Amino acid sequence: MLNLQPYADPKYFVILLLALAPLAIGLYFGKRFAWYEVIVSFAFIFLMFNGKKYHEGYAIIGFMIWQWLLVWGYTLYRKKANNTVVFYVVTLLAILPLFLVKLSAPTHWTHVATLLGFLGISYLTFRSVGMILETRDGSIKEFNPWLFLRFMLFMPTISSGPIDRYRRFIADVTSVPDRDKYLKMLEKAVWYFFLGFLYNFVISAYFFQSFVLPQVKSLAIESASVHGGLTWWLVPVMYASGLNLFFNFAGYSLFAVATSYVMGIEVPMNFNKPFLSKNLKEFWNRWHMTLSFWFRDYIFMRFVFLIMKKKWIKSRVTTSNLAYIFNMLVMGFWHGLHWYYIVYGLFHGVGLVINDAWLRYKKKHNVPHNKFTEALAIFITFNVVMVSFLIFDGFLDKLWFK
Amino acid sequence: MAVKEEVVEILNTIIGEDISDQMDDDFFESGLLDSMSTVELLLDLESKFNIQAPVSEFNRDEWNTPNKVIAKVESLIG
Incomplete structure (x- = not known):
């Protein structure tokens, strides 16, 4: 089964650039094909976890549901109240999967690592926790499921950063750079x-x-x-x-x-x-x-x-x-x-x-x-x-x- | 006192030198302000003008010169 690890070999770059070509042509003509971008992102994430890494694929799905519920729930809560304890509990819950995976190394809990771990868990945790902190501050006010997914599962930076910020990313993803800039x-x-x-x-x-x-x-x-x-x-x-x-x-x-x-x-x-x-x-x-x-x-x-x-x-x-x-x-x-x-x-x-x-x-x-x-x-x-x-x-x- | 003078006074106290002749200089670039003094600045602005300036609203590109800080404070006072 085909498995593609990000940026691992020349083949990856050829496939990647071919997949991105329609997107680039669209951007050149001032159009952003959001759906296509999401499909490409998901396809490459799928190929990262295809084959013998399938358990990481399940782990990232579980992780995403967990973070989704936390960020969404906290945004709803934050509109009504702003209790410090709730904020700390939500933040700790968002870090929990990463913490358990890190803990599984010295304790040799291999089943925990297999169940929860996947390539990129650190970087996804940074994205999610950043959103929770900014929601606490009132800088992020609404939960938009579509933009949340695009931010969290943006493929190029999933395995090793750079770590982007939600509001910066959203500003880019909801606009098109003009031709000169692109x-x-x-x-x-x-x-x-x-x-x-x-x-x-x-x-x-x-x-x-x-x-x-x-x-x-x-x-x-x-x-x-x-x-x-x-x-x-x-x-x-x-x-x-x-x-x-x-x-x-x-x-x-x-x-x-x-x-x-x-x-x-x-x-x-x-x-x-x-x-x-x-x-x-x-x-x-x-x-x-x-x-x-x-x-x-x-x-x-x-x-x-x-x-x-x-x-x-x-x-x-x-x-x-x-x-x-x-x-x-x-x-x-x-x-x-x-x-x-x-x-x-x-x-x-x-x-x-x-x-x-x-x-x-x-x-x-x-x-x-x-x-x-x-x-x-x-x-x-x-x-x-x-x-x-x-x-x-x-x-x-x-x-x-x- | 006008907002401008008060902000300059706060900045002068935190930085420890007179910055009124460098109102458009980037104080992060010059190293006059760091994360520590930034937090002091936010707290001083909060208590002086009774405004909410949380850490995550603090974007270094928008707060990096005395004039920009004054503009920010004025917009936050609304």
């Missing part, structure tokens, strides 16, 4: 597809994953068996796995953005030269941006807002430090319930706290600033990030505890 989007799409091929297939899959990484990793394991867990071979492992992470993921994001552009949807970009960041805060404004902005707007800012409004903590610095650690810890847990993801989150939380203290110090004192200090800042930030990616990679777990 042609510019197509032009960008072509460029992003080829850049994505270079990043994902050539640099990540070919150079790092099948060539560099297996070699340096086996050398590290070999050396660790003689000299103990902290071997110098961890340094090349660190750079190779960190760079691989970027090229692999940035490549996927480029594919997703390019595909969305062909469909006339301006999904936000996910990466903006992250390794040129001068500090850790800037890094999170350039790395996996739609995720970090999601966390910034829906977790960090809401957390700070709550603390400040209720006046629980007087000190501004303490508040922001707590919020950083909380925010990044949640992100760590979201990646998965493994020690290395949680340590990764904590590492970045503490890193942001230190970074903020430094920025405050710099503001007060006259710290020299020139081209050399900027280059030094970029160098330090890059290496701090690389250490965090080595933790994230999980290789240390294999090396030390397995």
Whole structure:
């Protein structure tokens, strides 16, 4: 049976672009074929879960019914009342499927993972929870089943983002870009597809994953068996796995953005030269941006807002430090319930706290600033990030505890 | 005091310098305002003008200069 994993091989792109051609022609002539777009989206999602992945297909249907009822029910409720407890319960219920799937890894509940898990559950949960939070704020007032389905099941970004926002997406999907703008989007799409091929297939899959990484990793394991867990071979492992992470993921994001552009949807970009960041805060404004902005707007800012409004903590610095650690810890847990993801989150939380203290110090004192200090800042930030990616990679777990 | 002066005063206090000569400068771009101070701004505007400015209404493209904040506040006072 035909099974198509998103952006996995050249064949996928040929089928995808053929399927999208009628849509592109329509957009060129100022028409958006909404039904066709939905059918293509559904067909590709179906093909993701066809064959031996059929149980994921059932899981996504169950998941969609669950989220549908929650978002719809909460919108109806919100018109009449606005109780905080109800809001928290609905939000937790929306996260519940994802939470159970994440929990099934360390507890070895394979039946839970089989029953509820599917590729893209994280990204669909972000979409749904975002809608619930905005409904709470009164920014989303109506539940439109048709637009809800189109937002949730928009195929290009289902497996790995970028994470779009409901109101932004709806504005795009209910209008047609004018011809000049659409042609510019197509032009960008072509460029992003080829850049994505270079990043994902050539640099990540070919150079790092099948060539560099297996070699340096086996050398590290070999050396660790003689000299103990902290071997110098961890340094090349660190750079190779960190760079691989970027090229692999940035490549996927480029594919997703390019595909969305062909469909006339301006999904936000996910990466903006992250390794040129001068500090850790800037890094999170350039790395996996739609995720970090999601966390910034829906977790960090809401957390700070709550603390400040209720006046629980007087000190501004303490508040922001707590919020950083909380925010990044949640992100760590979201990646998965493994020690290395949680340590990764904590590492970045503490890193942001230190970074903020430094920025405050710099503001007060006259710290020299020139081209050399900027280059030094970029160098330090890059290496701090690389250490965090080595933790994230999980290789240390294999090396030390397995 | 007019809305404009009051907003500028709030911004000056939060940012810690006088911004009245950079009314159209993007304060996120320049790093003068971050997520923390944004929340402070929203809370100050809320209590000063008695308006509802929830976090999810806060779109960084629409709130990124002093003049835009003034326009937003004026529209929210209605």
